[in-house]
Structure formats: structure tokens, C-alpha cells
Amino acid sequence: MCLSPFLLLGGPALCSASPQVTADAAVLMDAETGRILFERQAHQPRPPASTTKIVTALLGFEFGDLEDEVIISQKAGSTGEASINLFPGERVALGDLLTGALVRSGNDACVAIAEHIAGSEEFFTLWMTAKSRIIGGRSSQFFNTNGLPHKHHWSSAYDLAVVTREAMRRPEFAATVRSRRATLKNRQGWPKEIKNTNALLWSYPFADGVKTGTTRAAGACLVASATKNNRQLIAVVLHSDDRFGDSLRLFEYGFNQLR
Template sequence: MFAFSIPASAFSDSKEEEEPELLTESAIVVDKSSGLTLFEKNAEQEMYPASLTKMATAIYAIENADLDEKVTVSENARSVEGTRVYLEEGEEVSLEKLVQGLLINSGNDAGVAIAEHLSGSEESFAEDLNEYLEQEVGLEDTNFTNPHGLHDEDHVTTAADLAKLTRYALKDPDFKEYFGAEELDWKGESWETTILSHHRLLLEDKGLTITGGKTGYVEKSGNTLATSAKEDGMEVIVITLKSDSQDIAYSETEKLLDYTFDTIEAPDIPEMEAFSIKGKERAFFKSSSLLNMVN
């Protein structure tokens, strides 16, 4: 059993505000710059990510291929179920366009086309992706079986891993651009339109400085949401998993952003007290006695 003594400095100059109570099953808030976890609820619980998977597929493609490469769409990619960018069999599309369609319009067909182009099949891509996520990104509790997040019992991750993934990916300027894009003009063989981000807060930005986001939903995962936001020089990443509705996912993301930005300021981050338990860094949040993991 561990015994802890909390230094008085951990509470100095703190703002009194109760931590949010959430209906969402799993959630985490991470400071993008330092990696400090500022809030968590069941952050290491195994969960289904749905289309938040596509963040992993996107950054893997960006880092392991030339975005100018041409991809020939297969019948398998064209016929995948769920959200699509309506690719046609035999259509040639740049890898960059597929990554954009994957992140902005959540195209499952774009995900399959990327996977087949990079690894030959979805199954081989899943093996390559998992190795990359473990060795390059440092994820410990993630196993993906496909590039898009359609449900599979073995397709699992955690809020903590997804926050770490988002933080890693946002270091890449191309990913950051696509993750934060509100719209994209799309011209394909069967579809010509302006596609809009599915992330409601990115489009509405209700007084919050939302810098990017990705949505997800399948029945078993519930609503999943990844969001980045910036205020007064501090940028944070919020992951919410298994919300019962979109309204809950968005309102509780807003609640977490308000709580974080109201409670802590960027200059406070380096002053947090940190120590290690079982090899994982932890820190005292200055406005709370809770222990929060650093990823």
C-alpha cells in the first residue's frame, strides 16, 4: 500500500472548482505541450474507438508513404459499409486526398484504400499499424484489426492511448491541417461536393477555440469524440468514449474544456508535482488532490 504526502505548493494559488461529473463512460484531458493529464475518468479502461481509429490510419500513412502517390481503388474498398467518400472501383486518387477524406468526412472506403495500398490487405495493414503504434507512438493498450473502426470485438484501445496518439499526430503539420479542416472541396468520379467536418464544435466553436477534431460512432462503441482546443497559450486534447448520444459527447467535451481552461493556466503546468508509480509518471493537479497520469 502506498502512502502519499501532498506538498502545500500543490494547492497554492489554485481556483476552487469541482471536477465535472460525466455520463460518458471514459474520458481524458491532456495538455498537448507537456503531456500532463489534467482530468481522467476510466482512462485506461478497454474501449471501442469507432472512427477515432482513423487518426491512427492517417498518421501512419503520412509518416510511411508519399502523399503524392496514386492509389487505385479496389472493389473491396468501394463496397465497404458505413460512411464513405463514394470512391469508384478503378478510380485513381492521391494518397493525400484519401487521408483528407478519411479525417474530414470519415470515409471508410478511403481507409480501406489506404490500407490496401500500403500493406496489400486490411489484415496486413492492421499488423503493420499495431507495430507502428506500439514502437513509434508508444501505445500500450491498443489493438486495431482494421483501418476505419467498424466494430470488431478485438478492435480496442483506451482514452489514454487515444490522447497519446492525438498528441503524437498533431506534431505533424499535414495531420494538424487535416484534423483542423472545417471543409474540403471534393471532386471524384461519382461525387462532387464540399464535404464538411463531422465535428460539430469545430464548425460552431461556441466561444471555444477548437483547433481540430474527429468523431466516431458504431452501436457497440457509442459516440466517441476527439477534440483539440487552445486558449491563452494552452492547448489541450479531450477524448470522450461511449457517450449515449452526440449531445452528451459534445456537451461533456465542452464541460471538460471549460473546467480545464477555468481551473489551470499554461504557466501552472511546469509547477505541477510529479512522481512515478509502477513505472508511470503521475502528477498533482494544483486545484485538486486527485492524482493524474502523465502520458
Template sequence: MTTPHFLQRLALSFTVLIASVAWSAPLVPPPPEIAAKSYVLMDAASGDVLAQHDGDTRLPPASLTKMMTAYIATLEMQRGRIHPGDMVTISEKAWRTGGSKMFVEVGKQVSVDDLFHGIIIQSGNDASIAMAEHIAGSEDAFVSLMNAEAQRLGMRNTHFTDATGLPHPDHYSSAHDMAILARAIINADPAHYAIYKQKYFLWNGINQPNRNLLLWRDDAVDGLKTGHTEEAGYCLVASAKRGNERLIAAVFGTDSEAARAAETAKLLTYGFRFFDSRTFYNKGAVVTDVPVWKGAARSVKAGVNDVVAVSVAAGEADKLVALAIPKPTLIAPVKQGDVIGKVEIRAGDKVIKQVDLVATESVEQGGFFRRIWDSIRLFFRGLFG
């Protein structure tokens, strides 16, 4: 007998699929039953959500929080504000913090690089607080950076109160937001992202394993982070790459360490089986030249500010085409970054995705005679169509 819960879930699944791959939805079955409070399956290239259940529900993220702590550390290293070899003096607060530990000692100095490994692989609360204090002076100040970065990334259902994920009523995130953060981490720095797949880290004579069991079970999996508290249950954000396709699965609130690995593996298997990802343009790519009227130059180079990619039903990606559609009449001046058209991804006559086409350079106004001549040309063009 079909239960109302099953029908509700089936309807939600098809709603998600229609939103992301409407034109080919009948080719994709609903996702498997996932024993979790919340989950999201995302295509890493496009950011398209392929499947979800309560993906925007606010839940305690436990140690998934440390993904943001590590991400900010990566950004600070890229900006040159901290360096892997910097030595950090361990405070009493960092040393005394309970929960999972790297086992650093109060008053001792530990390198930023070792703390980074301790945060990601050993899930050290002590390492997280030490890093936060080194970057911002205090954990409270660092939390302000975390929340600002979450807002910048579009993590609309996230608020942090600490750098570790220890329980607090105002500390929450969502499966969707953590998938967004995972995508940012993957794209930020390949060298730092490679640390997420390391299975062990030896520090102070203690060799601790990475808690992500999928690293041992599936060679395609190369990150990211586990989390667990009594309130949150067992959580996992994992990413895997097969061929040119990378998927991200975020699972909140399973019943055990084994369950979070098994349920996440189900999602990833489903995604790779029934979806294909195709990237048309990388971030910053020049797509076309657009004619410019009344300008110092006759055309301007146009491109995209972000990756242009889509995920569609398996076997359908080769049917897609990308079309640049510039504004019909672009008049100088044109500033770098101005939106001057659209890039459409189409399947036949159906638009699957649309992104802005932007000027990658500036074009100033032309001289007096250029402007007069182009005004005459535009007049007659309008007159005769």
C-alpha cells in the same frame, strides 16, 4: 443527500489531480460531471493527465481508429515512401465496405492527398482501406503497422483489427490511448494536422461536413476526430488551443452527436479555466554544459530528448523553476544519448517533474597524460571533499 457514487467519483478526481499537480491540488476543484463511459483530459505539451474517468478502460473506438490510419499515412509521407500526388487504384474491397464513405469508385484512381482528406473529414471507410492497401499491400498488413505504432507510442490498452473502426471483439482502445495518439498527431506535422479543422470536403460532387460539431462552436478547437457505432456510442477526440496552452479531450460512449460535443466542451472549458501549461525546453534543446573527466574535451553539451513541460493549477506556473542536475563525476568516454543527469522542475523545494539529461554529442577518452592528470585531480578532490 450525498450518494456513494458521487463520493467515489470525487475521490477519483482528487486522486488524478494529486498525481499531476500534487503541490497545488487544493487550488483545483474536481472536474464537472461528464455523461460518458470514459474520458481523459490531457495537457498537450506535457502529456499530463489533468482529469479522467476510467481512462484506461478498453472500449470500442469506432472511427477514432482512423486517427491511427491517418497518422501512419503522415509518417509514410514524411519518410518519402508515399507522396501526396501518388494515385491509388480503388479496390473492390475498399469500394464495397459499408458505413461512412468518401464515395470513391472501384477501379478509379484517387490521389493520396484526397484520400487523406476523405479519411479525416468525411470519415470514409472506403478511403481508409484504399490508403491501407496502398501503404502496406493489404489491410491486414497495414493493421500490423497500426499495432506496432500503438505499442511504440505507449498505447497499452489498444489493439486494432482493421483500418476503419468497424466492430470486432478484438478491436479496442481507451480514452487515454487516444489522447496519446492525438498528441502524436499534433506534433508530427503541422500541415497535416491543419486538415483536421477543415469543416467540409468536396469529392465526386458530394460536399460532406466534418462531424466534429465543436469546429463550428469554438474557434479554439482545431481537431481531431469523431466516431460512432451502436456498440461504441458517440465518441470524440478534440483539441483546442488558447494562447500558449493546448488541451486534448477524449470522450468515449456518450448518447448522441450533440452530447459528445457538449461533454467534450465541458472538459475543455474546465481545463482552460483551472490549469496553466508551461514549457521549459523543447525536444532536442541544449540545456547546459557538463564537465567531463579524462576526456578529449573538457565538457559535453547536455540536453533533453523530449519536450519538458508541466501543467499546474492556474496562476502557479510562474512559481516553477527548471534545474539541470548533472552527474557529479562524468568520466569519458561519453556517447551521444547517454543519460548524464536529470532536469528537475521545482516549486520551491518540491520536485514536480524529473526527466533525463542526456549527452547531445560524444566525447572520446583523452590521451594518456590527460587521463593521468585527471586521475590525480580526482584523487585529491575525493581526499579533501
């Protein structure tokens, strides 16, 4: 319970105790206003791992037609680690690629999205960096679409909150990242049924997105969204020992800030 002199005067209860967060960098943002409710090393450039895919998908939804047929290139089909197992020459709807990137964290899907939208992944990453800066990011520079290790590829907790706030305004993006499971309807290969990597969707009833990320350099990362009583918060934790627990504690802190 929050105790405050404001409460005795009939005003709102203010909770000031900071949440216990293990992440090296973190941000909690009010999605409506952009107000920062909590921060730790918020502007420190760090490897973002697969949270990069938020920016890739934002541009994919903005500039692509979800019904477009994409022919998978040799480069996209051979992109490894987390993937949806695309193969060169396969024909896939852009909407399925975006779902595969956000829900299953498909590295291969991100390359295919970039090549379809911009002609090459290299050119698309210039758009990613520019998009981040245009909407208020300060630290990001992207050298790939999926967050695979690159010594000059980085973002920050604050920048990731900013791009997520922008992305969640798009109904298609928001609907995709809150899905626990999804079906890739218009592809030739497998898998067709995929499960979201964001465990917070099962463990926290107010969670409605967004994206996990993990590499050795980045550690365990999570950009998460939750909505309670018509108030949406965005939490970012980078290099965390307990990314789901950190995010839950940030959300509860934020929702209790003003009651």
C-alpha cells in the same frame, strides 16, 4: 471564478471541481507535456469506432506521399456505411483519401490508404497496433482501419489521446482535422465538397480538431483538440450521452486549472 489560498498569496488560481462528464471513459491531456488533467476509466479497452481513423491517418501521413495516385480496389470500393463513395478502379490522390477519412469519416478511404501503404488492410493493422504501443499506448489492438465493429478491435481513452498528441504534431494532419469543410481536388467521383463531422468546430471557438466516432457498441465518441492562450488540450470521450458538451466542459475545466 476559481477561489484558492494561492490567489491570496499572489499565486495562480487552482480550479479543483471536477467537470460533469456523461461518457463511460474519458481523458483530458495537456498536448505539450502529456500530463493527464482528468481521467475516467482511461485505460479500459473499448470499441473506438471511427476514432480509429486517427491512427490510420497518422501512418498515412508518415509513410505516404500525398501526391501518390491510388487505384481503388474492389474491397475498398465496396466498403460501406460512412464513405466518400469510392468506386473500384477510380484513381484518387492519397492526400484526398486522407482528407476523406478524417473530415468525412470515409471507411472506404481508410481501406484504400492501408492497401496503398502496406499492401493489405490486414498487414496495415499490425502497423497500427505497433505504432500505438511504440508511442506510449497500452491497450490498443486494431483489426481494421476504420473502426467498423469487430469483437477484438479496441483502444482506450488514454491510448487515443496519446496517438492524437503524436498526430497533431504533423502540420498536414492538424490542418486537415481543423477544417470545417474540404475539397477533394484529385478524384473522379463524387462528392468533391465534404463537411467535417465534428460539430465542435462550429460551436466552440477554440476547437481545432479531431475526430468523431459512432457505432452501436462504441456509442457516441469524440477525440477533440482545442487551443487557447497557446495551450493545447486533447479531450477524449467514449460512449457519451453528450460528446460535444462533455468535451467542451473538459476543455473549460482544463483551461481554468491554472490561471
